[in-house]
Amino acid sequence: MGLHMPRGTLVVCLLIVGALALLPLLESRYLIDLATEIMVYALFALSLNVIIGFSGNVSFGHAAYFAIGGYVNAILLTTYGWPLWLSFPAAVVLSALAAAFVAYFCTRLTDIYFAMLTLAFSMLVWAIAFKWRSVTGGDDGFVGVAVPAFIDSRVPFFYFTLVIVTGSIALLWTICHSAFGQALVAVRENLTRAGFIGVNTRMMRGLAFVVAGTFAGVAGAIFAMYNRGVYTESAFWTESAQVLIMTLLGGMYSFFGPAIGAAVLYILERFANEYTQYWPTVLGVILLVIVLVLPEGLVGLARRLGARLVRRSGA
Amino acid sequence: MDMLLSNPTFVLIQVLNSISLGMNLFIIAAGLSLIFGVLRVINFAHGAFYMFGAYIMFTVAQEAELGFVTGVVAAAAGLAAIAVIVERGLFRWLYDKEHLMQLLLTFAIVLLMGDIAKILWGTDQLSVSYPDALRGATDLGVTFYPSYRLMLAVIGPLIFLGLWLLIERTRWGRLTRAATQDMEMLSALGINVPMIYIVIFVIGSALAGVGGALAAPINSPTPGMDATIIVECFVIVIIGGLGSLWGSFVGALIYGFVFNFGSVIVPNWQDVFAFLLLMAVLLVRPWGLYGKPEREGH
Numbered sequence: 001m002g003l004h005m006p007r008g009t010l011v012v013c014l015l016i017v018g019a020l021a022l023l024p025l026l027e028s029r030y031l032i033d034l035a036t037e038i039m040v041y042a043l044f045a046l047s048l049n050v051i052i053g054f055s056g057n058v059s060f061g062h063a064a065y066f067a068i069g070g071y072v073n074a075i076l077l078t079t080y081g082w083p084l085w086l087s088f089p090a091a092v093v094l095s096a097l098a099a100a101f102v103a104y105f106c107t108r109l110t111d112i113y114f115a116m117l118t119l120a121f122s123m124l125v126w127a128i129a130f131k132w133r134s135v136t137g138g139d140d141g142f143v144g145v146a147v148p149a150f151i152d153s154r155v156p157f158f159y160f161t162l163v164i165v166t167g168s169i170a171l172l173w174t175i176c177h178s179a180f181g182q183a184l185v186a187v188r189e190n191l192t193r194a195g196f197i198g199v200n201t202r203m204m205r206g207l208a209f210v211v212a213g214t215f216a217g218v219a220g221a222i223f224a225m226y227n228r229g230v231y232t233e234s235a236f237w238t239e240s241a242q243v244l245i246m247t248l249l250g251g252m253y254s255f256f257g258p259a260i261g262a263a264v265l266y267i268l269e270r271f272a273n274e275y276t277q278y279w280p281t282v283l284g285v286i287l288l289v290i291v292l293v294l295p296e297g298l299v300g301l302a303r304r305l306g307a308r309l310v311r312r313s314g315a
Numbered sequence: 316m317d318m319l320l321s322n323p324t325f326v327l328i329q330v331l332n333s334i335s336l337g338m339n340l341f342i343i344a345a346g347l348s349l350i351f352g353v354l355r356v357i358n359f360a361h362g363a364f365y366m367f368g369a370y371i372m373f374t375v376a377q378e379a380e381l382g383f384v385t386g387v388v389a390a391a392a393g394l395a396a397i398a399v400i401v402e403r404g405l406f407r408w409l410y411d412k413e414h415l416m417q418l419l420l421t422f423a424i425v426l427l428m429g430d431i432a433k434i435l436w437g438t439d440q441l442s443v444s445y446p447d448a449l450r451g452a453t454d455l456g457v458t459f460y461p462s463y464r465l466m467l468a469v470i471g472p473l474i475f476l477g478l479w480l481l482i483e484r485t486r487w488g489r490l491t492r493a494a495t496q497d498m499e500m501l502s503a504l505g506i507n508v509p510m511i512y513i514v515i516f517v518i519g520s521a522l523a524g525v526g527g528a529l530a531a532p533i534n535s536p537t538p539g540m541d542a543t544i545i546v547e548c549f550v551i552v553i554i555g556g557l558g559s560l561w562g563s564f565v566g567a568l569i570y571g572f573v574f575n576f577g578s579v580i581v582p583n584w585q586d587v588f589a590f591l592l593l594m595a596v597l598l599v600r601p602w603g604l605y606g607k608p609e610r611e612g613h
Contacts, residue, residue, distance in 0.1 A: 058415050105594060108601040112357050112414050113557070116549045120593060123546045127586040238542060241422055248419070284426030291420045292408065 005173065009256075017166055024155045032158050034270070038263045039165040040223045045246040045258035046172055047215035052244075053252035054176055055208035056188030057106075058115045060240050061122025064102075065095040065213035067235035068125060069220030071136055074230045078146040079135075091221040092214055098125070099213020103206040110191070119237050126235040141231035145224055161222055168218050169259075175211055176255060184208055245283065248290050251297025260298055319579060324458045329575055335464040337571025338471025339530055343544060344551040345478060345563040346522030352558030353495050353515040356406065356417045360424035362545030363432075364394050364520050368527025369536040370432060373441045376531075383446035387528045394524030398517045406516070407509070429541065438538050443531040467529060474522070475564050482560065491515060495558070550589050554596050556606025565604060 005013070023035055048062045069091045076087035102121045106114050129136045136142055151160045175181060186194040187201050195201045224230045233239060242265075250261025265286070272279045294301055319326060347361045358364075368390040376386030401424060409417045444450075445463050452459035482488040493501050494511050502508045527536075534540060551570050555562025570589055577588035602608050 052415075058418065060418070105597050108597065112351075112418070113553070113602075115414075115418060116357065116553060117597075120546065120549050120553065120590065124587065124590040127590070131583050131586070236542070237546065244419075278430050280426040281430045284423040284430075287419055287423035287426065288405075291416050291423065295412075295416060 017162070020162055021159075024158060029154060032154055034267070036158050036161050036226060038266050039161050040219050040226065041243070041246065041262040041266055042259035043165045043168055043222075044216055044219040044243050045250065045262040046169060046255075047212045047219065048243055048247050049252055049255075049258045050172065050176060050184075050208050050212040050215075052247055053254075053258075054181060054184040054188060055205045056191075057110070057205060057208075058244070059118040059209070059212070060115045060237060060244065061102075061118035061120070061125075062212065062216055062243055063235050063237070063239035064122035064125040065099050065216035066220035066223070066239075066243075067129060067230065067232075068098050069095045069217030070224035070230040070234060071129060071142060071220075072217075073221035074142050074145040074224040075135060077148070077225075078142075078144065081146070084148045084151075088221050092217045095217020095220065096210055096214040099210045099216075100206070102213075103209035106209065107202045107206045119240070122235060122237055122240055126232060126237075129232045129235055136230075136232075139232055141229050142224075143229040145228045145230070147225045147228060151225070157226065161226070164218065164222060168215055172211075172215055173255060180204075180207070242283070245287055245290070249286065249297055251299030253296060254299040257297055257299040264298065319576075327455075328458060328460065329579060330572075331460055331464065331468060333571040333575040334471075334568065335467040335571075336575060337568040339467050339526060339533075340547060340551060340570060341471045341564055341567035342474055342529065343523050343526035344548045344555075344567050345474070345560060346519035346526070347548050348552045348555070348558055348560070348563045349478070349522070350516055350519035351552070353491060354406070354410070354512055355414075356409075356421070357414075357557075358519075359418060359421040359545060360401070360428060361520075361523050361548060362541035362543075363425050363428040364397065364523035365527040365530075365544050366432060366536065366538075366541040367397065367428065368394055368524035369443075369531040369534070369540065370436045370441070370527075371524065372528035372531040373436070373443050373536050376446075377441070377443050383449075386443075386531075387525055390524040390528035391521040394520045395517045398520035399513065401520075402513050402516045407512075410512075425541065429538065433538060436536070440535045440537040442535045445532045463532060470529070471567075474525075475560070478560055547589075550593050553603055554593055556600075556603030558607075559603070559605035562603055562605035 020035060020039075024032060044062075044066055048059065051057050051059045051062070072094045073087050073091035076082040076090055077084065080087075082090070102118065106117045106121070109117060130139055132138070147157075151157045176184075183194070183199050183204055186197075186199060187204050191201055194204075220230075220234070223234075243262075246261040246265045247258040248261065249265055250259065251257030265283075268282070268286075269279060272282045276282070290297065296303075319329075343361070343365050346364075347358060350356060350358055350361075371390040371393045372386040375381050375389040376383050381389075405420055405424070406417075409420055449462040449466055451462055453462045453465050480488075482491060490501065490506055491511055493506075494508055498508050547570065551566040552563060553566075554569060555564070555566025569592065573588050573592050574585045577585035581588075596604065600606070
């Protein structure tokens, strides 16, 4: 590993960013909306993978930090009239603080207990959003977010999202491939042994949780402005499950896997909703396939197929 | 708040409300905890099982008018059947896999059962009437109290006693406890361990069904009730300690009291109190009041 991205990966990344930057030339509202939404979900899924793929814990409550980022940004912009350059960082910092608070409790436990606790805490966030009607709008949602004028139309907002998401993903990549990221992998592979060689495992797992929560907050803060609203459902545990499925569908043992999973699942959802009202069933079936056949996700499948191809051409 | 200090009857009613809510939740949480204790699987679909119990109650007791008791029995039997299908068809492939995969599998069942419920029972809120015998209120001397809720407060401890006797006082219960310790050894001694797994899963799931059926007259069956109950159950079993029968019982009672008195003292914020309590317990006892620390490698 180390801090240099392999040249092939770097070229593919630059090509994708370049293609996205040219997308508005097609002048398709549909494509720009789709690309904006996928970018947000890709960042959301990648952030979750810091907990799952790198520290080896499963969070069933990641939507909480997405929702906190969204609510805080929306409320500061709209209710308090803060400028974006203050409200956005404030939203991200609050998501990080909330993640740190939850991590303090959750990292006392491991495995199933950890998963259940993350879920319970996310439902606490949901309950607060639901009950604190005067501030969050309760179950009607917080609507009419005051989006700053310079990004108040489709194409500028798309570029804004592209810049923030690309920057965030680059940062996440750097964090995950730093010494910190490698220590996390050690924790994932063997908690006890990582502890023996002097890694403060609880602290590492907690930090991974905070990093994940921070970037989920970034994604949520963007999404609140994109939708011009935040709704309680965004904190509900089924939303956490959805982003978890994105992460696993793409593949948790690869850095970019979750982004691929997010894109595939999001496009599938769009299609499915046009033909059927039973998206949950489709999602359930996808999940069964992941669990029973594809535990390493699409990236794992591609790697397996690739390896087979190489063997065959070699023989 | 003033009522609490000045009116003992009001306090008594709140205490009874807390116990009856707690006992209804205990029936469901005990099933979840029992299954975890033996199979080491947290069943996210437990909430969906509860929802199906409530819907079966609606179909049997309300639509077919076959009576309340038949409704409860049908809910238990229906969930037992679903449990056998789920265990044989899906769960057994995953006992040796990672916990994450097991959690995801049970979540897939949540998604599928949610849609099946929508197809079978629609999306409206359905209402189930109280059984005739329990429709009114019972005279407790100082006050009247709804008979149905009183029945819930009584039936919970009975189920607790039944489960306790089954697990602590029968040969079969001893084998089950042995299976949680060392299932390979048990298997080598000629005990049919997979059979124990199925029976435990069936009992636990049937408890969810019974809990749902009993809750149906109070909480009208509706889509989404599965997601709410599973979180309540999680809070209860984490407070009490996963896999402990006593833990579910005490956890459910505590939850009932915190929820009810919370809603009296600061209306609308009762959910948040339950979480504050959860955090307090975790600070002192990370494995819950009656839980044991997980062994490494599990």
